[in-house]
Amino acid sequence: MPKIDCETLEMVKGRYLSSLAAYTKGITDNYVKGAVGDKAGLTQFGVNRAVLEPGAGTSMRHWHVNQDEFVIVVEGTVTLIDDDGEHQLHAGDCAGFKAGDANGHHIINKSDKVATLFEIGTRTETETTYYADHDLMVTKRDGDYHFTRKNGESLPD
Numbered sequence: 001m002p003k004i005d006c007e008t009l010e011m012v013k014g015r016y017l018s019s020l021a022a023y024t025k026g027i028t029d030n031y032v033k034g035a036v037g038d039k040a041g042l043t044q045f046g047v048n049r050a051v052l053e054p055g056a057g058t059s060m061r062h063w064h065v066n067q068d069e070f071v072i073v074v075e076g077t078v079t080l081i082d083d084d085g086e087h088q089l090h091a092g093d094c095a096g097f098k099a100g101d102a103n104g105h106h107i108i109n110k111s112d113k114v115a116t117l118f119e120i121g122t123r124t125e126t127e128t129t130y131y132a133d134h135d136l137m138v139t140k141r142d143g144d145y146h147f148t149r150k151n152g153e154s155l156p157d
Contacts, residue, residue: 004036004039004040006034006036006049009034009035009036009039009049010034010035011032011033011034011051012032012033012034012035013029013030013031013032014028014029014031015028015031015033015058015059016028016060017147019147019155020136020147023060023131023134023136024060027056027057027059027060027106027108028056028057028058028059028060029056030052030053030055030056031050031051031052031056031057031058031059032050032051032052032053032056033048033049033050033051033119034048034049035047035048036048036049036118037120042123043123044122044123045120045121045122045123046119046120046121046122046123047118047119047120048118048119049116049117049118050116050117050118050119051114051115051116052076052078052107052108052109052114052115052116052117053109053114054109054110054111054112054113054114055108055109055110056108056109057106057107057108057109058071058106058107058108058117058119059106060106060131060132060133060134060136061081061082061104061105061106061131061132061133062104062105062106062129062130062131062132063097063101063102063103063104063105063129063130063132064097064099064100064121064127064128064129065099065100065127065128065129065130066099066100066122066124066126066127066128067099067121067122067123067124067127067129068096068097068098068099068121068122069096069097069119069120069121069122070094070095070096070097070119070120070121071089071094071095071096071107071117071118071119071120072093072094072117072118072120073089073090073091073092073093073094073115073116073117074091074092074116074117074118075091075114075115075116075117076090076091076109076111076113076114076115076116077089077090077091077109077111077113077115078107078108078109078110078111078115078117079107079108079109079110080095080105080106080107081105081106081107081108082103082104082105083103083104083105083132084103089107095107099122102130104130104131104132104133105132124140125140126139126140126141127139127140128140130150135149135150136148136149136150136155137149137150
């Protein structure tokens, strides 16, 4: 496999639909990712190179029903926030999240320097993700994502 030059990746800023701004409160507006796994043609798991400016986060606190997640910090210091509290992660530190473990988590850059990490996760045809701090979930079916309340009701406009 040829080397992947991360400096040539298309980097995309932001993570969620603008219609979810009331939930995200801007936490992922400065999340920037490059889909390294897509560049390699991977189909069984995804890999993102994520760059977090100070104050940026990877997502809202969440957990996956079917997908495992793994994070490797390669530069800077970030804060993992989960149901057990806050945990600092430095370059070289890792964290893993087993599918089905209802421990809502996300990573925030609370430092004053840019941080870089790799997010690795299972790719599944279907998925349900729950957001720990909101009455919100997302389901994935046929490649489309559908955000609803946790009971399946539509979100208000």
